[in-house]
Amino acid sequence: MMPPAIAYPIPAPPREGPAPWKPDPSRCALLIHDMQHYFVDRFDRTTSPGRALFENVTALREACLRQQIPIVYSAQPGRMSRADRGLLRDFWGEGMTDDPASRGLVFPSDGAQVVTKWRYSAFFRTPLATRLRSLNRSQILICGVFAHLGCLLSAADAYAHDIEPFLIADAVADFTAADHAMALHYAAKACAATPTTADVLAHLT
Incomplete structure (x- = not known):
């Protein structure tokens, strides 16, 4: 089962890694990763990291809307069959139900694409890579939850697709500060x- 999130200060981003990329x-x-009520309602929006998560994802989303930068949302479908859930069940149990109150996105999609997510990575069994290529987009800005799970694995998969990933240090959140810091340090060193x-x-501005 999913552990509760705890309050913690956002870890300082690691020193600049080997990647020389800058957002263009x-x-x-922009990938807004798994910002569904089932996941994010466990965060207190008045304290860190919940406050930073919501404020920074909001700022990124609004900037991308102004600049007409494509936005993609990932969302789990809820009430997966045993076959679709696979090994996730062994780690996390049955997961969310198909209750709209749990599955619903925190932010309105505004007509942006929503990819149905089946595993940690937003690229697994989804059209995300194809969608980005069709839009001539070779960079992906990643924000949302959880830093050391879907956000990190999506960054690694983007890297494998030769799409430059940016795991935005203070626009992701996790169960603990240690999980959050681990995700940032691994990403900076590897992908x-x-x-x-x-x-x-x-x-962007």
């Missing part, structure tokens, strides 16, 4: 840039 409005898309929201907004 003409090349990037992604890890800028802050302010860093990204400076390049």
Whole structure:
């Protein structure tokens, strides 16, 4: 079963890793990862990391809407069959139901594409990579939950598709500060840039 989230200060982003990439409005898309009530309602929006998560995802989303940068949402379907849930069941149990109150996105999709997610990575069994190629987008900005699970694995899969991933350090949240920090440090060393929201907004605007 999913553990409860705890309050913790957002870890400082790691020192700049080997990736020299900078967000480019003409090349990037925004992935708002699993911002469904089932996952994010466990965070207190008045304290860290919940407050930073909601404020920074909101700022990124609004900047991308203004700049007409594509936005993609990932969302789990709820009430998966045993076959569809696979090994997730052994780690996390049955998962969310198909109750709209649980499955619903925190932010309105505004006509943006919503990819149905089956495993940690938003690229697994989804049209995300094809969608990005069709839009001539070779960068992906990743925000949402949970940092060391779907956000990190989506960044690693983007890297495998030669799409430059940005795991935005203070626009993701996790169960613990240690999980959050681990995701950032692994990403910075192995597969992604890890800028802050302010860093990204400076390049987008």
